[in-house]
Amino acid sequence: MEEKMGIGRFGGSLKVANVQALAEKLSLEIPDRYVRPERKKDIFAGDDEIYGESIPAIDFGKLFDSEYSEEEAAKLHSACEGWGFFQLVNHGVPEDVISKLREDVEEFFKLPLEEREKVAQLPGQIEGYGQVFVQSEEQKLDWADMLALATLPPSIKQFRFWPTNPPSFRENLERYADEVKSVADGILKMISKNLGLGVDKLYDMFKGGIQIFRFNYYPPCPTPEKVLGLSSHSDAVGLTILLQINELQGLQIRRNGGWLPVKVLPGAFIVNIGDIIEILCNGKYKSIEHRAIVNNEKARLSVAGFHELNFGDVVGPIPEIVKGDKLHYKSLEFEEYTKQIFSSKLEAKSILDLMKLDE
Ligand SMILES: O=C(O)CCC(=O)C(=O)O
Numbered sequence: 001m002e003e004k005m006g007i008g009r010f011g012g013s014l015k016v017a018n019v020q021a022l023a024e025k026l027s028l029e030i031p032d033r034y035v036r037p038e039r040k041k042d043i044f045a046g047d048d049e050i051y052g053e054s055i056p057a058i059d060f061g062k063l064f065d066s067e068y069s070e071e072e073a074a075k076l077h078s079a080c081e082g083w084g085f086f087q088l089v090n091h092g093v094p095e096d097v098i099s100k101l102r103e104d105v106e107e108f109f110k111l112p113l114e115e116r117e118k119v120a121q122l123p124g125q126i127e128g129y130g131q132v133f134v135q136s137e138e139q140k141l142d143w144a145d146m147l148a149l150a151t152l153p154p155s156i157k158q159f160r161f162w163p164t165n166p167p168s169f170r171e172n173l174e175r176y177a178d179e180v181k182s183v184a185d186g187i188l189k190m191i192s193k194n195l196g197l198g199v200d201k202l203y204d205m206f207k208g209g210i211q212i213f214r215f216n217y218y219p220p221c222p223t224p225e226k227v228l229g230l231s232s233h234s235d236a237v238g239l240t241i242l243l244q245i246n247e248l249q250g251l252q253i254r255r256n257g258g259w260l261p262v263k264v265l266p267g268a269f270i271v272n273i274g275d276i277i278e279i280l281c282n283g284k285y286k287s288i289e290h291r292a293i294v295n296n297e298k299a300r301l302s303v304a305g306f307h308e309l310n311f312g313d314v315v316g317p318i319p320e321i322v323k324g325d326k327l328h329y330k331s332l333e334f335e336e337y338t339k340q341i342f343s344s345k346l347e348a349k350s351i352l353d354l355m356k357l358d359e
């Protein structure tokens, strides 16, 4: 029965080859399952140096400083409305909490494969070291391995999937997870206020919610222009807080019909509105499609912290927001909603399309 504990009941994924091991063996030719025809049609929205455009920066400290709060909250509102993505500076997470997690994550992915596979995903599970969203043997694959761990609520933690090497991993992730939850709470409060819901509405809804971390490891690839580190998708969750573990960039967001590379200020988090918030606010804020590309020199690492509702909650537009407006999404029990996600491949907007009432 242990197999179905925690978020295991959301579903599973087919086992795929370890990409890090594959990348170590390769000279030039990559297996066909990693070759992505869609990359030939890439349109770039331009480099932000050329277009003068980059995701907005929001100062977390200012949001809660009475002198600046109003102005910063207005910036946050326009970032949520116009971008769906922003970088968060001055977030208050202590530097040592971040650097310790960074070191442990880098160390874990440097371990020999047998050591990493001690926390391998099990059939029918989405936690552990492996890959998710693989539903058929024909499906194209991402040039990456990942480790997924649920951290909240505490009762759903499955420590069998938590690396014990390096030994400090558990403590350092738990400290980081708590800090990131506080940041998520703060953002949810301000978003809630900005949406006219009162400061506590979204915070209360997500208070007992699920938090999952996804550690992405994108090995270098001899032909990076042919592959995708992470397929184009929008995050099916409430709110994502992403940390780039090393200095390499690779995240791109859908903007003006093309892909815009995201450049991040040192130490900043990248925050994005997920599908659940888009649905809760009846489309006032949009969950934006994004993907990750890889390079041919160095592995890239990132950590996404996903903030979810919980079992028993309903995903659907909040009545105070809809008022007399047209209802744009249906409502679905959170568990049902999440099962749908994990029974599909990672595809742009697939769950939102399922939830949409119009079009
Ligand atoms: O690695 C990145 O920059 C993006 C990660 C991401 O989008 C995700 O894990 O959902």
Ligand SMILES: [Fe+2]
Pocket: 233, 234, 235, 240, 290, 304
């Ligand atoms: Fe994502």
